[in-house]
Amino acid sequence: MYHSKDITVLIATKDRVKQIERAILSSVNQSINPRVVVLDDASEINIKKELAYKFSKFRIKWLRSNTPSGVAGARNKLVENSSGSIMVFLDDDAYFSDEYSLEKILKKFSSSDSLAAMALKIVLRQETDGLQIPFNRLERILNKNIHNNETEASYYVGAGHVLVREVFEKTGGYDNDFFYGLEELDLSSSIIKEGKKIIYFPDVEVIHEPQRSVVDKKNQLKDETYYSIRNRIWVSYKHLPIIYLISHLFIWGSFYLLRSLLKFQLIKYFFALKDGFLKLKHLRRNPFNSESIKYLRKNHGRLWY
Structure with missing residues (x-):
């Protein structure tokens, strides 16, 4: 209590x-x-x-x-x-x-x-x-x-x-x-x-009532898009079993690539990819076990994307 x-x-x-x-x-x-x-x-x-x-x-x-x-x-x-x-x-x-x-x-x-x-x-x-x-x-x-x-x-x-x-x-x-x-x-x-x-x-x-982001607007590369791409790589690598990891990275990578092309932000896209993948060797990988996956499937969790 x-x-x-x-x-x-x-x-x-x-x-x-x-x-x-x-x-x-x-x-x-x-x-x-x-x-x-x-x-x-x-x-x-x-x-x-x-x-x-x-x-x-x-x-x-x-x-x-x-x-x-x-x-x-x-x-x-x-x-x-x-x-x-x-x-x-x-x-x-x-x-x-x-x-x-x-x-x-x-x-x-x-x-x-x-x-x-x-x-x-x-x-x-x-x-x-x-x-x-x-x-x-x-x-x-x-x-x-x-x-x-x-x-x-x-x-x-x-x-x-x-x-x-x-x-x-x-x-x-x-x-x-x-x-x-x-x-x-x-x-x-x-x-x-x-x-x-x-x-x-x-x-x-x-x-x-959302206000302007806390991300430093003076940094032209490290904005919300940069962190979304980089951090998506880290989250996927840390938690997803390999089959879901491959699917997740392919789908989200394609999504961000298309959006970066439309916004003429390819440099930012590849900069975020570089920083995301370079950190992986320092991250501890601990994928969901069968019980965790069962919980996610039951409760609207995203595994494939």
Whole structure:
């Protein structure tokens, strides 16, 4: 049984004062009183100086990194500088839709010892509204109500997710080298290989209003596309059995090649391939076993692509 002292909300931010203020407000205005840890990941302005006085009555710990950590690195720093068994990760441009969100999360984790991660119902608000949930388009078409049903899942979306500290530490947490992109899929795969469950929990809704990426726009080669290609190679190599690895790399490699051709970004494509494959000799390969594959097939996991 978990209690309010066991839950901590972890939020990393970079140069987004208004957004992080909204995220913090939604975290402290809850039916329970959580700890909140905020990491200022090398912002040009000092986030703590801008906001700390507004939240002096709440249990908020302010951290600052003087060099960019990336998404994966920032989350690891938040974990290292926090306590509590139930870790609720919230993007700085996201916020809870109601004041009972954390209470519902605690109750759900208290009901199952095998539960290690939780994907929340993320409502995307931008030019075209939508959902960020762990099911592909075909599954949503075949099951029109899938977004409203609690079910086991094969991964979670980073904007709002929950992890159990014990399992996080056992798997090694996020891989800092990923920096940006697919870090959730990588950790989800490690969790499944531990024999633990990930669930999609639509009772908790997070509103996500995406802002400009944290990736350094001054670097013309290492942008979102670069990290998507490079990190896809790493995730596939680390977790997929050989037959799925070959299929996965062929399909995604072809997809990114075509997109790079259309966008005149072939140099970036081959640069990402080079960096992706060069790192493989340093990665530990630990493919899914039969039980993990069974879990993935049952819960909409992607194996072939």
